[in-house]
Amino acid sequence: MTATKPPPAAPERMRRRATSKRALVTAGKLLDAAERLFAERGYDGASVRDIAAAAGAQIASVSFHHGGKEALFEKVIERRASELAELRIAALGKARTNGGPLTLEAVLSAFVRPYLDKAADDAQWLAYARLVAMVSADRRWRHISQRLFDPTAGIFIDEIAALFPGAKRGAIAVTFVFSVSAMLSVSTSRWRIEELADAAPDQVTDMDALADPLIRYCAAGIRAAVSV
Amino acid sequence: MTATKPPPAAPERMRRRATSKRALVTAGKLLDAAERLFAERGYDGASVRDIAAAAGAQIASVSFHHGGKEALFEKVIERRASELAELRIAALGKARTNGGPLTLEAVLSAFVRPYLDKAADDAQWLAYARLVAMVSADRRWRHISQRLFDPTAGIFIDEIAALFPGAKRGAIAVTFVFSVSAMLSVSTSRWRIEELADAAPDQVTDMDALADPLIRYCAAGIRAAVSV
DNA sequence: CCTAATATTGAACGATCGTTCTAATTAAGG
């Protein structure tokens, strides 16, 4: 489900011919450019003109292929959301079959590592990671969070809740949101870390190197906050 | 230093008369309106026209009193930054004189509580709290973070570092950024917590009620992540 | 109470925004 939805733009309308290969390329380049520019400048800061130019396409092609700016934004988020969700569920399953009972660290790792790993070695995914942080922190995109992020989050909250039979689900949800925020900060605030640590880039701050401390941080935090 | 800077807009220019009382009110109402609208819609999403209208002022007054949109944004951030910083430093001092050695929880409390307390009982401060989250996560406002936030952050990182003589400062900075992100999520993502906990507003989610779990969460996280 | 500096008003500026339209070009289906 990484490709565009069924055919391009208009949801309703009889198509008498298949979408041409060139058109698919154009639609895809628009998604890539939008992903980069939205992540760099925000939704309002990135113009349809700049996105089209960055994709080497016409302005009108945004409306034609994706149905307008807002629809384009949602498609950008949608494109990788299910892949990320599947990677997380798969990692969770793998952790479960690795013998023994699930640890909190293993559950968090299944949630965090796919996100950080993808962002670490793919600039396009890094842009997407920043967009996820943007959507997650903005009420305006509430409906996107609900539809694309919350189901997976719910699964992981349940998984953690199973590890703390005494704790209230609400208390766990709180610590989970704290943990998600900490995770998102890795993609939005590496610059901040570097400055506060007065460290050279890639010294403290390589994305892979941050996964371990992050998971230990979140796990200990959750344990401390949910125990009555 | 909660009031506006020396005289209004233009930094250089001989003033032969004091700023009128009415003008100070106008300039202040613009700051308040800007604080609310920037927090609600983001920098690019809030227009100078809407800000002026919300303040009951003329469009031109933004340029006249504050020197343009971007300068207005920086003044909004600047206005409460030093008060917040002073509250934090004061809380730190108070914790120190409360006898005995400083605990990690006490240091974090001194950082977190002024922020959450102000935001809890003042809608205008809540808007400001969201703006702080916005600035902290966006490279675009890097220079604001550096000038207004990083000095205080540095003090608290040093304070924490003193509690972990073996740990590297960089590792502590990382966990501090995690903690700040978790704190900021309280002002940006209460809606998210409510939805994931399927709880009624103000049930799990009262801002004051979140301070305690947050501090325990951060303290345990930092301990776990900085111990070699 | 004057008067000159300051502030508000209301309109207008050029630039850029997202969308839409028509004509020309491309390529899928037979």
Added chain:
DNA sequence: CCTTAATTAGAACGATCGTTCAATATTAGG
């Protein structure tokens, strides 16, 4: 290869953006 649906090209739309300006109203300072 033809036909025609799909796509691209390029221009133009009205709306809104941030800023500026001249005229009017207000008010601090003497």
